[in-house]
Amino acid sequence: MREVAILGIGQTPVDEHWEKSLRHLAGEAVIAALADARTGAQQLEALYVGNMLSGPLNRQENLGALIADWVGARGVEAAKIEAACGSGAAAFRAGLMAVASGEFDLVTVVGVEKMTETGGPSTTAALATAADADWEAAQGLSFVAINALVMRRYLHEFGWKHSDFAPFSINAHANGVHNPNARLQEAITAKDYARARMVADPINLLDASPIGDGAAAIILCPADHVHGNGYPVITVAASASATDSIAVHDRNDPMLLAAAQRSAEACYAQAGVGPEDIDLFELHDAFSIMAALSLEACGFAERGQGVRLGLEEQIGPKGKLPIATMGGLKARGHPVGATGMYQLVEVTQQLRGEAGATQVEGARIGMAQNIGGSGATIVTHILQRR
């Protein structure tokens, strides 16, 4: 297959965008990405949308056709890809496959979610559709409750204290301060973390990422079509998706994100690199426990030792393994179906050297990992600056 490059990126701030509809948000991101790529909507051959909740919350499906028409690309192939909170990166894989295979030469992928107001059920009920409807949600487990059970087990199993997770949230907020698109642009302290309101014991408000409205888009083309668009050429060095059971109780080992391990290892093999070569890692810190489990599954820490990287101050922009460099889900915000695309846009910003105050110096290889459900669908990508 052909090598694929990221020709343009675009994003809206993550916020409560009550004055903008779903199509407006997606359109803003795509049009910004087209401008960044110095091309136009008329040149697009396909559009793939990552979105989870437009049906129940916005009473709108068929987003592919809707957004293609709205941005000025009426007629092109378009579809929505859904994999719960992993929808963004799953859609990116569809776009990647379309270009890598030779089917198309110029496509866009946009992740979009509008979830701070709803025309249907509560957002909490809608998010619970990422869990197993018959064996988790029907028992009254919300999505945060599932993660709380996992975190409680982790604390018990490996002997850590709740406060040992503080560095993940503190780092994300410290980085988010400098990202104009972040939902929460305010630093927090260890004291703030310790005193935050409890949500689902042991997860408190500062363990949890905020929901939000937003869209992020990328323009893809064959790597050898990129000539002098003014940016360093960023290519997709690896891409893999893997799954696990949706219900946590059904896993072989509830403390292992098996799909993260499988997709990360596939990516390392494709790119010919190992964890030690990754300059930054945009992980899926929807809850602080997920940051620890991701680091372990991807080979950055031993089993049960993920929190150690935070405690040893290795996760900041100048650390050994910078994570959540633009705020992560925790501070940038988590518009669920858009998050995977925000991660890929942010890795691109880092590899281009456009990340501002939290720029990882000399970043050349970046990894992004997007999780759907409490580990059920996990999509990993490695991007590389040529």
Add this chain to the structure above:
Amino acid sequence: MREVAILGIGQTPVDEHWEKSLRHLAGEAVIAALADARTGAQQLEALYVGNMLSGPLNRQENLGALIADWVGARGVEAAKIEAACGSGAAAFRAGLMAVASGEFDLVTVVGVEKMTETGGPSTTAALATAADADWEAAQGLSFVAINALVMRRYLHEFGWKHSDFAPFSINAHANGVHNPNARLQEAITAKDYARARMVADPINLLDASPIGDGAAAIILCPADHVHGNGYPVITVAASASATDSIAVHDRNDPMLLAAAQRSAEACYAQAGVGPEDIDLFELHDAFSIMAALSLEACGFAERGQGVRLGLEEQIGPKGKLPIATMGGLKARGHPVGATGMYQLVEVTQQLRGEAGATQVEGARIGMAQNIGGSGATIVTHILQRR
């Protein structure tokens, strides 16, 4: 890209399956397809799901991971693809791309919908998410009402009578009698059609396809991997998807299915054939007006003359262009996100010579066309017997 073959097919009857959950239905179809392909779930490398309404109606998203695990393929790549009622064929394109590109050697695509009972809004409200939420649904237009406006305009514009559409429904029901998986296995007469209860003038009950629960699945592999599995080898000769505005009032010409035309013409070019070479056409007769418009857009009839093929008795299994040979959406039933996969399974049955009483003699080239929304997303495929 590599040529891709259909190695196995499977389907459940379309019915009111109140005793089976979404995962049971999808699982039955996938396991039947695996058996037909003489392979096992452990050999699968990826699974793509076509589904529209699982979020609002079944309170379940993340269907890719759910179904992969359920059928015994935990771990593989999986995702759901949504394009309203065109979700089935849109998912098929994802599977096709995965194999054609060389990414995987054995994948399954399953279309599934469970819509005769709902844990959320009414099915009518859920189906309206295929329309434009801001400019159609918000005005109180249901999905059948939109099609009624189109049919009314067609009658006015081209001077046909409502009864001129009768042959589409009569043919579909006559064929459905012989399909054990069809929801409605009963013949109807012109008198039945004329006297049917009005739904949304001029669409009456026998112009409209019934909803249903069901799943249909296909196993795909590279064509040169097929050796002596006992069936004629069926390959995917062409595949294309195209879009139009979602809102009908926004089209350049509301009487032309521009996305059907665009995707069909792309398919003819890919396969090196023309409409005259198509031995049967599984079209998207969700409403009888859609049958007429599809025939015109795909070059089987002049503009405004689609109904003529029915009136001239050319659409039966022994006619010049057999359509709805297993009952079509009208009689087999329309479990929306599954329909596109039922069409492709049925074309395969025809090309294998397994279609029973409605077998199209000597069928070698078959076309399937799946429509999402009232023409917004249209996915066309041509299958061919080697």
